[in-house]
Amino acid sequence: MKTYMLILAVLGLSAMIACSSSWLNIKPDQSLVVPKSVVDYQAWLDNTAKFNNSNSFGNMEVSADNLYVPDATFNGLSSAAARNMYTWAKGGDDFYQGEGSASWGDAYDKLLQVNAIIEGIDKVQRDSDPAGWDNVKGSALFFRAFYHYALLAEFCGAYDESDPLGIPIKNTANVNDKMLRSSLKQSYEYVLSDLDAATKLLPLAPANKLRPSRMAAWALLSRINLAMSNYATALRYAQLCLTSNDQLLDYNSLNTTANFPFDRLNKEVIFSAYIANPAILSQNNHVIDSTLYGSYRPDDLRKQLFFRINAGLPRFKGGYFGVANCFVGLAIDEVYLNAAECLLRRGQLAEAENLFNKLMATRWKTGKYIPVSFGDQTAALGNVLEERRKSLLFRCLRLSDIKRLNKSTDQKVTMRRKINGNEIVLSPNDPKYVLPIPQKELLLNPMPQNPR
Structure with missing residues (x-):
């Protein structure tokens, strides 16, 4: 009964926050949430509908180059904000058309709850359940890093330590804290610090894959350091992961005709999180970029497992x-x-060649994959980046990859849309890669808007 009431309290808090016009100025009502033990706080974190299901990230896929929307579908979209996102509209006060940003709100909603958990578990005696206490504190730190990074990926540019425009760091459950944008360097440092602390508390493998683990923290540290172009550090964390578990799913074992070929907790999953797809990502609305789709060879099982022909x-x-x-x-x-x-x-x-071929052999029909040789660094890098896009399709990582690639001197990407006969071009490092902060938030928490 206690756990049930706790979950009801959490859901009530979420509903209260969802009705607000500002995501940074809501204080969790501590009279609603009264956990007192490690078990209580773990039950709160195990509300997977809250912490593993997100409205964040989806805009990253809508704004990337893996798909397009036919004119008739685009013209019929009910959301002006979705149309603006898809067309990389200039922005200003009318970008969200009064709809606000679900991803901004969702992330700060989660951060408020995570901070309440961190503040609460710090008041519980660790020696009452050391392993359980460590798991709660480590998990909460992981989630705080995970959702702060979601904000960085969407509302900030490619990593540049001189960029003053990071995000407001939400590290308490107190509404009275003044919320200002940290620099990009400070924002990333905070996220990395939370993850480093989490690795010292979390178990190597979780009780289930809906919970964070040390491996999940390492994998996220690898992802974030890659986004920062910190290649040595990203490699170190990737190798820590693979030393602990390098088992791949053989796509030959999957049913290519099934509606859902993949087990949601399959052997490759380290930490499971998902989004409810925005309208543009629905099967009836989007179409896969023809060049991308054509790049999958007939014996590449991803072509059958990832796609279906519709209309x-x-x-x-x-x-x-x-x-x-x-x-x-x-x-x-x-x-x-x-x-x-x-x-x-x-x-x-x-x-690199050994790792790459080991992975790719599991994606092709048995006996059909021909191992590649990495004799030329530039050509090999192009190969790996192409397969990264093809393997990690619709994981909401592509736009982050484009941002970091465009910041470097190689592998730049220019994106194009054709809408009602008009071509829209987004050149490398265009400020419109970064979504604007919702105007209502700026009115309540004065901070610089993202230039577009």
Whole structure:
């Protein structure tokens, strides 16, 4: 009964927050949530509908180049904000058309609750249940890093330590704290610090894959350091992961004709998180970019497992969380690709080649994959980046990859849309890669808006 009442209290808090016009100025009503023990706080964290299901990340896929929307579908979209996001509209006060940003609100909603958990568990005696206490504190730190990074990926540019425009760091459950944008460097340092602390508390493997673990923290540290172009550090964390578990899912063992070929907690999943797909990502609305779809060879099992033809056009069939929900968690295949890219950038071609071929052999029909040789670093890097895009499709990582690639001197990407006969071009490092902060938030918490 206690756990049931706790979950009701959490849901009530979420509903209260959802009705607010500002996501940074809501204080959790401590009279509603009264956990007192390690078990209580773990029950709060185990509300997977709250902490593993997110409205964050989806805009990253809508704004990337893996899909397009036919004119008739685009013209019929009911959400002006969705149209603006898809077309990289300039922004200003009318970008969200009064709808606000679900991803901004969702992330800060979760951060408020996570901070309440951190503040609460710190008041519980650790010696009452040391392993359980460590798991709660480590998990809460992981989630705080996970959702702060979701905000960084969407509302900030590619990592640049001189960039003053980071995010407001939410590290307490107190509304009276003044909320200001930290610099980008400070924002990333805070996220990395939380994850480093989490690795010292979490178990190597979780009780179940809906909970964070040390491996999940390492995988996220690898992802974030890659986004920062810290290749040596990203490699170190990827190797820590793979040393602990490098087991890949053989796609030959899957039913390519099934509606949902992948087990949501399959052997590659390290930490499971997902989003309810925005309207543009539904099968009836989006179409996969024709060049991307054509790049999958006939014996590449991803072509059958990831896609289905609907109304004569290729649509995303689903990944590690089915069709209606994009998988935005952490998985072994991403870690392989992180490591392969970092090894190449450090000139370790033979090691990168071995990892890459081991991964790719599990994606093709048995006996059909021909191992590649990494003799030329530039060509090999292009190969790895292409397969990264093809393997991690609809995991809401592509836009972050484009941002970091455009910041460097190689592999720049120019994105294009054609809407009602008009071509829209987004050149490398265009400020419109970064979504604007909701105007209502700026009125309540004065801070610089993202230039677009």
